[in-house]
Amino acid sequence: MSKTIYLDYAATTPVDERVAEKMCKYLVMEGGLFGNAASRSHSYGWAADQAVEEARKQVAQLVNCDPREIVWTSGATEADNLAIKGVAEFYVKKGKHIITSKTEHKAVLDVCRNLERFGYEVTYLEPESSGLIDLAKLEAAMRPDTILVSIMHVNNEIGVIQDIAAIGEMTRARGVLFHVDAAQSVGKVPIDLGRMKVDLMSFSAHKAYGPKGMGALYVRRKPRVRLEAQMHGGGHERGMRSGTLATHQIVGMGEAFRIAGEEMAQESERIRMLRDQLLKGVQDIEEVYVNGDMEHRVPHNLNISFNYVEGESLMMALRELAVSSGSACTSASLEPSYVLRAIGRPDELAHSSLRFSIGRYTTAEDIQHAVSLIHEKITKLRELSPLWDMYKEGIDLSTVQWSAH
Amino acid sequence: MIYLDHNATTPLDERVLEEMLPWLQGNWGNPSSVHAPGRAARSALEQAREQVAALTSAHPSQVVFTSGGTEANNMAIKGVAGRMPAAHLAASAVEHASVQQPLASLGRVGMTVSSISVNEYGQLDMQALAEAMRQGARFVSVMWANNETGVINDIAAVAAAVRDAGGILHTDAVQALAKLPVDFADSGAHLMSVSAHKINGPKGVGALLWDKAVDMEPLLHGGGQEKGRRGGTENIAAIVGFGRAAGLALAEQQGRYQHSLALRQHLEHGLAAQLPEAVIFGAGAERLPNTVFLALPGLEGETLLLELDRLGLAVSSGAACGSGYSEPSHVLHAMGVPAELARCALRISFGAGNTVSDVDALIAALQQAARLQLKSAAAW
Numbered sequence: 001m002s003k004t005i006y007l008d009y010a011a012t013t014p015v016d017e018r019v020a021e022k023m024c025k026y027l028v029m030e031g032g033l034f035g036n037a038a039s040r041s042h043s044y045g046w047a048a049d050q051a052v053e054e055a056r057k058q059v060a061q062l063v064n065c066d067p068r069e070i071v072w073t074s075g076a077t078e079a080d081n082l083a084i085k086g087v088a089e090f091y092v093k094k095g096k097h098i099i100t101s102k103t104e105h106k107a108v109l110d111v112c113r114n115l116e117r118f119g120y121e122v123t124y125l126e127p128e129s130s131g132l133i134d135l136a137k138l139e140a141a142m143r144p145d146t147i148l149v150s151i152m153h154v155n156n157e158i159g160v161i162q163d164i165a166a167i168g169e170m171t172r173a174r175g176v177l178f179h180v181d182a183a184q185s186v187g188k189v190p191i192d193l194g195r196m197k198v199d200l201m202s203f204s205a206h207k208a209y210g211p212k213g214m215g216a217l218y219v220r221r222k223p224r225v226r227l228e229a230q231m232h233g234g235g236h237e238r239g240m241r242s243g244t245l246a247t248h249q250i251v252g253m254g255e256a257f258r259i260a261g262e263e264m265a266q267e268s269e270r271i272r273m274l275r276d277q278l279l280k281g282v283q284d285i286e287e288v289y290v291n292g293d294m295e296h297r298v299p300h301n302l303n304i305s306f307n308y309v310e311g312e313s314l315m316m317a318l319r320e321l322a323v324s325s326g327s328a329c330t331s332a333s334l335e336p337s338y339v340l341r342a343i344g345r346p347d348e349l350a351h352s353s354l355r356f357s358i359g360r361y362t363t364a365e366d367i368q369h370a371v372s373l374i375h376e377k378i379t380k381l382r383e384l385s386p387l388w389d390m391y392k393e394g395i396d397l398s399t400v401q402w403s404a405h
Numbered sequence: 406m407i408y409l410d411h412n413a414t415t416p417l418d419e420r421v422l423e424e425m426l427p428w429l430q431g432n433w434g435n436p437s438s439v440h441a442p443g444r445a446a447r448s449a450l451e452q453a454r455e456q457v458a459a460l461t462s463a464h465p466s467q468v469v470f471t472s473g474g475t476e477a478n479n480m481a482i483k484g485v486a487g488r489m490p491a492a493h494l495a496a497s498a499v500e501h502a503s504v505q506q507p508l509a510s511l512g513r514v515g516m517t518v519s520s521i522s523v524n525e526y527g528q529l530d531m532q533a534l535a536e537a538m539r540q541g542a543r544f545v546s547v548m549w550a551n552n553e554t555g556v557i558n559d560i561a562a563v564a565a566a567v568r569d570a571g572g573i574l575h576t577d578a579v580q581a582l583a584k585l586p587v588d589f590a591d592s593g594a595h596l597m598s599v600s601a602h603k604i605n606g607p608k609g610v611g612a613l614l615w616d617k618a619v620d621m622e623p624l625l626h627g628g629g630q631e632k633g634r635r636g637g638t639e640n641i642a643a644i645v646g647f648g649r650a651a652g653l654a655l656a657e658q659q660g661r662y663q664h665s666l667a668l669r670q671h672l673e674h675g676l677a678a679q680l681p682e683a684v685i686f687g688a689g690a691e692r693l694p695n696t697v698f699l700a701l702p703g704l705e706g707e708t709l710l711l712e713l714d715r716l717g718l719a720v721s722s723g724a725a726c727g728s729g730y731s732e733p734s735h736v737l738h739a740m741g742v743p744a745e746l747a748r749c750a751l752r753i754s755f756g757a758g759n760t761v762s763d764v765d766a767l768i769a770a771l772q773q774a775a776r777l778q779l780k781s782a783a784a785w
Contacts (some may be wrong), residue, residue: 004441006650011443012638014433023429028417029758032406035719036414036608041710042719044408074609077637107627107636114626206638213472213609213640230624232474232510233503242503243475244602245415246609246643278656315439322440350435354560 003365006322009207009359010156010184010301016209019255022382023211026051026248027029031044031053037245038236043181048247057253058218059203062257065193071217071237072250076183078230079202079217080107080150082241083179086227087148088115089198090371091177095145099126103153105355107155107202108181129344130293131160135405139170148177153201154185156290157339157355159301161189170223177225183215187260188268188298193218199225205249209360210256217241271358274367278356281371285378287391291340291353302356305340305349308388310382317377321370324355407763409720411603411756412552412580412696417646418605418757424649425607428642434577436639437630444643457612460582460651461599463589469613469634474579475503477613478546480635481596482507483574486516486544487581488622489694493517495542497529497558498739504546504577521547526690527556527740527784529563538570546572549581549597553736553752554687555696555722557585564593573619581604581613583654584693589614601643605757606650610643661757665695668753668764669753672697675768680775686737695756698723700749701771706776707745709751712777716770721752 015023026033032044037052039045053067060067084201100112102124112296113124123141127133128177133151142149149171153162164180168267171178180202182191186210193201198220205214219240233242237382279302287307306314311325325337336350362371382388390397420660436440438451451465460467471477476675482504482534486494496508498520508750512518519542522533529547537545545567550557567574575596581587583604589597596619600611615621615634627636676683676699686698701709706722710749713720733747753767 008435008438008440008442011438011632012433012435014431015429020426020429024422024426027417027422028419029408034414034416036410036602038412039413039719039721040715041721042410043406043415043708044410044719046454074476074640075637078472078625079624080627081636105627106629110626110628110636204638211640211642212638213643229510231475231479231503232506233501235477235502235506237637242506243473244600244608246607248601248607248642249609249640319440322438322442324438324440381436 004320004322005370006354007358007362007366007370008025008322009158009362010355010357011324012191012212013209013359014361015211015252016256016259018259019175019210019252022255023248023252024127030033033247035247037247038271040232041257045068048245050247051247052250053381055250056133058258060256062261063191063193063201065218066221067321069218071219071240071405072245073215073217073241074213075105075206075215076111076181076202077215079215080105080181081111082109082217082227082230083200083202084148085151085230085394087177087179087225088120089228091147094377095147096209097123097143097146098148098150099125099138099141099146100150103127103131103339104150104152104156105156105181105183108152112150124253127343130296131158131291131343132165132296133162135163135166135170135323138167142174143171144175144222145221146174146176148179148183150179152181152184153191154182154188154298154399155292155339156184157337158303159184159298160292161185161298163297164198165196172197185298187257187264188300190264205253205256208256208260211252214246214253226383267360268299270363274358274362274364275299277301277364277367278302278358278371279369287351291345300358304356305345305353306378307349307352308385308391309352309378310385311351311353314354314377316379318354318373319375325353406720407759407766408668409753409755409759409763411720412752412754414602414608415605415682415720415756416758417607418650418653420653421606421646421649425642428440428645430626436630436641443531446639449641449645450639453644453707456648456651457599460655461571461587461589461597461614462561462591467589469615470633470639471611471613472609472640473602473611473634474577474598476624477598477600477611477663478503478577479507480613480621481598482511482546484621484624485573485575485596485619486510487764488620489543491516492543493519493541494544495511495519495521495537496546497521497548498529498549499523500546501552501577501579501737504548508546521545523739525741526691527551527554527736529558531566534563534566538566539574542570543572545572547574547576548694549576549578550585551657551736552580553692553734554698555580556687556690557581560592560594564575571737576709580693583658584662584695586658595619596720601650602782604650604654607643607646610647612647643724647743662694664757665755669694669697670760672748672753672764672767678773679768686740686742686750695754697753699751699753700744701751701775702749704749704775706748706750709749709774712774713770716773718767718770722750723752
């Protein structure tokens with residue numbers, strides 16, 4: 001079997017070699033950098049603490065904030081949990097209404113669902129068919145008891161970019177806190193927290209060539225945002241998140257974000273060309289639909305539905321390509337993607353969708369190979385498909401009355 | 406520099422690093438993805454789960470991976486106790502901050518939290534436990550071994566008392582793991598927290614062992630990983646490292662125990678001979694083989710620590726997380742140690758890399774520090 005072509009960078013990325021090399025120095029005895037950053041009584045602890053603070057600066061620099069606004073977490077899921085539950089619990093006397101969207105990551109949606117069990121009210125905005133939020137609908141959803149708006153920057157399945165700056169203006173004007181899940185955007189598009197009126201922002205390392213198990217939450221200092229901690233203990237991270245800091249992972253995230261800052265502009269251009277090559281390569285197939293807006297979208301993502309092809313068979317047929325059907329977290333289930341449903345895609349199209357996500361190590365040859373493979377397999381699958389035959393015979397499938405067996 | 410602070414953290418075993426490297430440098434799948442790289446990650450994850458289960462005599466399905474001991478403690482307390490209606494919770498007076506603080510947070514939202522006293526050696530007072538159960542405690546947290554003194558509790562006896570009263574027992578076994586045989590199945594505990602970086606594994610990973618008869622809400626929601634118990638993409642490299650560290654600990658447990666114990670005895674004999682005024686806390690109790698919590702009366706701990714660092718010895722005054730504070734140890738306070746003496750506390754914790762000559766260097770340094778102190782006292 002030939003080597004798998006990895007086109008699933010939105011699920012996770014490999015650790016950049018430069019990052020891995022740096023991480024390894026902070027693990028073993030040799031070099032004296034393995035210490036506990038909370039150890040205040042010896043140089044092992046001081047060295048670890050110094051490395052942690054250096055990484056904090058690197059992360060802060062990429063998003064233009066104060067290093068003291070960065071709180072380390074075990075990943076974006078924890079950052080989302082801390083932001084939403086932390087705000088909900090701290091500001092409960094102010095109100096119990098939260099606004100989010102139907103296309104958020106599960107880490108946001110599941111937290112919101114859970115808060116509903118404790119008397120919070122959540123409005124789930126329905127995005128337009130482009131995947132973008134209509135700001136007028138957001139404005140209409142705001143109430144006097146709204147305490148938080150949580151809208152992701154870039155969607156993990158369809159890659160569309162929300163207008164975070166505009167939402168920030170609306171929330172700030174109303175004194176409502178604004179949380180942004182930026183797991184899929186950081187390192188792909190510029191983020192300037194000095195200008196955007198965002199109060200909380202979640203980051204992940206492993207979507208940006210850093211290690212898994214590492215993330216951060218940006219918590220604005222001016223105007224100050226308060227949180228109820230979700231992990232209590234030794235009082236690390238100024239009491240917002242306790243637990244021994246994983247120095248090597250933090251260093252890895254710092255290095256990954258440093259590299260992103262340096263290479264993002266050039267890399268995005270290269271990736272945009274690959275994405276266009278992929279899109280061009282499959283566009284001449286009949287009954288192919290791109291999901292999500294193409295203009296407000298990261299170049300790294302292409303989400304396509306191949307009509308009249310069954311999704312699972314498509315995945316099997318294309319097993320030389322590591323791609324995903326929907327987000328990785330839910331791809332083991334057979335439910336059609338809730339994101340595609342929310343933007344109004346019919347179930348058939350949602351079921352036959354694939355997410356291609358392109359990254360640092362994708363080559364033009366990879367794309368070329370993927371394109372020819374897709375052509376070959378789609379043709380073969382459609383030859384076997386009675387639905388395709390009916391479509392070709394001009395039967396409108398939406399009017400067919402299926403008899404029950 | 407001689408590192409004698411293994412209860413704060415341990416260096417990664419080179420063999421563990423070897424096992425982790427492929428997961429940092431080539432294999433990078435997300436275990437939730439169904440394609441080949443994803444499936445490879447899934448299989449590594451499950452192998453590590455079996456290794457951690459083997460070290461703790463748990464069933465692999467009882468192992469829930471977390472970001473560390475603190476998260477495991479928070480998950481146990483908030484996820485189980487936090488969901489018991491109007492529960493009465495109790496914990497020993499010498500618990501780690503990552504047990505005390507989540508309990509305190511439940512106290513702030515109206516739950517009753519009581520403290521179970523320990524005796525002068527730092528062991529749980531079984532009569533106080535019985536009294537807490539009589540008063541209605543239904544969730545109890547008692548650590549297996551204390552991080553500062555190394556004093557070991559009889560968890561099976563604690564579990565029996567808690568179970569008899571219909572309660573649930575959580576034990577923080579972070580410091581006991583790999584230093585002692587830790588058997589989750591036999592202990593009778595319902596929940597047990599463990600951590601990788603205290604057993605020569607990587608930081609940023611731990612686990613909660615969980616008896617599924619107990620209802621537990623997740624602490625982190627989203628994504629449905631760990632069978633819905635803990636959301637978030639799994640930290641594969643670290644989990645694989647934890648698995649390998651657990652495997653090595655199991656294979657080498659006896660040797661490591663003897664090695665640590667020999668160093669501890671060498672230190673304690675040396676102190677008795679060279680610095681007879683030294684006090685060893687919890688000396689009357691069964692303790693971890695690697696831990697000596699001591700004081701040289703009149704020699705203030707923080708000053709002594711910095712002097713030892715200058716002399717090339719890394720030790721601590723107690724819990725690393727609390728190292729920033731100048732408050733004397735709450736553990737010693739609970740044991741009835743006077744504050745003046747508690748301020749002199751110094752924790753020595755050995756690891757696999759330490760030698761007898763490290764211990765000799767420590768004793769010599771302590772003697773030198775004591776002499777300097779006497780001189781400066783005379784100069785006053």
